[in-house]
Amino acid sequence: MTLVAATGSRRVLRRLLRHRTGVVGLVLAAALVLVALAAPLLAPADPAAVDFDHVLGQPSPTALLGTDELGRDQLSRVFFGVRASVFVGVVSVLLALVVAVPLGLVAGYYRGAVDAVVSRVTDTLLAFPFLVLAVGLAAVLGASMLNAAIAIGVSQVPNLIRVVRGEALRLATEEYVAASVAAGARGGTVLFRHVLPNSINALLVQVTVAIPQAIIGEALLSFLGLGVQPPTPSLGVMLSAAQTYFAQAPWLVVFPGLTIVLATLGFNLLGDGLRDALDPKGSR
Numbered sequence: 425m426t427l428v429a430a431t432g433s434r435r436v437l438r439r440l441l442r443h444r445t446g447v448v449g450l451v452l453a454a455a456l457v458l459v460a461l462a463a464p465l466l467a468p469a470d471p472a473a474v475d476f477d478h479v480l481g482q483p484s485p486t487a488l489l490g491t492d493e494l495g496r497d498q499l500s501r502v503f504f505g506v507r508a509s510v511f512v513g514v515v516s517v518l519l520a521l522v523v524a525v526p527l528g529l530v531a532g533y534y535r536g537a538v539d540a541v542v543s544r545v546t547d548t549l550l551a552f553p554f555l556v557l558a559v560g561l562a563a564v565l566g567a568s569m570l571n572a573a574i575a576i577g578v579s580q581v582p583n584l585i586r587v588v589r590g591e592a593l594r595l596a597t598e599e600y601v602a603a604s605v606a607a608g609a610r611g612g613t614v615l616f617r618h619v620l621p622n623s624i625n626a627l628l629v630q631v632t633v634a635i636p637q638a639i640i641g642e643a644l645l646s647f648l649g650l651g652v653q654p655p656t657p658s659l660g661v662m663l664s665a666a667q668t669y670f671a672q673a674p675w676l677v678v679f680p681g682l683t684i685v686l687a688t689l690g691f692n693l694l695g696d697g698l699r700d701a702l703d704p705k706g707s708r
Contacts, residue, residue, distance in 0.1 A: 439701035446697015452690025453632075459503055460510035467500035471657045480673045490675045493665065498675065502683055504657035509687065512573045512651070513638035517631055519577030524584035525627070529615050531585070532592025542585065549582040558641045562650040569658075572651035576641040580634050587630045591623040598622075625702040632695030636688035643684055659684055 440446050459466060468488075475495030483490045489498035531542035549557065561575035592615075595601060601618050645651030646660025654661055659680045666676035 436698075436701045440697050443697040443700055445693045446701065449690050449693025449695070449697055452686055453694050456506060456687050456690060457510060460507040463503040463507045467497075467503045469497040469500045471496060471500040471504045472655050473497070480669060480676075482673075483675055489679045490673065492662070492676055493669055493673075498662075498679060501657040501662060502659070502679055505659040505662060505680060506683060506687070508569060508646075508652050508656065508658045509639045509642050509684075512569060512576060512642040513635045515570075515573040516577035516580060516638045516641075517634045519574065520580040520584050520634065521627070521631075523578075524581045525588050525620070527581075528585045528588025529592050529619060529623075532589035533596050533615055533619060535593075539589075542589070546582045546585050546589075549579075550586070554579050554583075554637060555641060555644055558645065559648065559650065562645050567650045567653055569652045569656070572642055572645045573638075575645070575650075576638045579641070580637065584627075584630060584634070587626055588623060591626050592619050595619045595622050629695055629699045629702065632691050632698060636691040639684065639687050639691075 440450065473496060475491065478487070478491050478495045480493060481487050481491035481495070487497055487499070489502060492498055492501070527542050531539040552560075558575045558579040561578055562572055565571040565575055596619070598618075601614060604614050604618055642651055642658070643660035643663065646658040647664045648660075649664070652658035652661055654665070662680040663677060666673070666680070670677050
């Protein structure tokens with residue numbers, strides 16, 4: 425089983441590496457994670473260090489992305505802002521998976537009353553746009569990085585439940601699942617030995633969609649004052665503070681905004697590549 429899984433993983437990796445946009449996405453996503461992990465080492469200065477002698481400094485050899493309204497180094501703040509985005513993205517998606525996977529599996533496999541209740545609650549939550557639901561939850565929970573991650577994670581649960589439930593419904597009709605049941609396997613064993621492992625591919629693709637959603641969500645919440653709180657660096661906080669100075673220091677908006685664009689683009693391209701690598705028959 426391990427050898428088969430390893431062989432399958434290598435095959436998927438080879439397909440992904442032949443997918444041009446998927447490779448671009450992989451490079452961008454890997455760079456984002458690397459920056460987040462190594463931010464203290466990569467940052468040329470303390471992101472919170474104030475220097476009133478160099479307020480709103482233009483990009484230069486000493487400050488590659490310029491300085492902000494307090495003279496803080498923009499490059500350092502972007503690096504640490506990426507760290508906040510990745511933290512919120514990973515924590516929120518993990519939270520959403522912990523809640524959505526069991527509910528989706530149970531609803532899709534057992535159906536009946538459980539499926540009806542889970543489906544109705546999911547449909548109700550899906551009636552609210554993702555960002556609207558995240559903002560509402562963050563306002564209730566209070567402004568902090570962790571609460572922003574929780575709000576975004578809860579907002580992503582309905583989409584993940586729908587994906588997992590759909591996979592469970594499809595896999596429940598497969599012959600090997602019926603054979604396992606006929607051999608006396610219990611429902612929990614079937615779910616976690618057969619249904620869940622064969623749902624991983626769909627979940628991987630969905631995760632690459634959920635992470636850029638979380639990055640945008642964190643930026644929006646921080647921009648509105650409901651996420652990361654100053655002076656902690658965040659791409660959303662940087663954009664919010666830069667509004668007043670856009671005319672005289674446009675780099676304060678351009679670089680954080682461009683970072684958000686590249687981060688979301690990278691994960692979306694990686695998701696496209698993974699989808700085609702995992703399901704070559706359905707690739708375009």
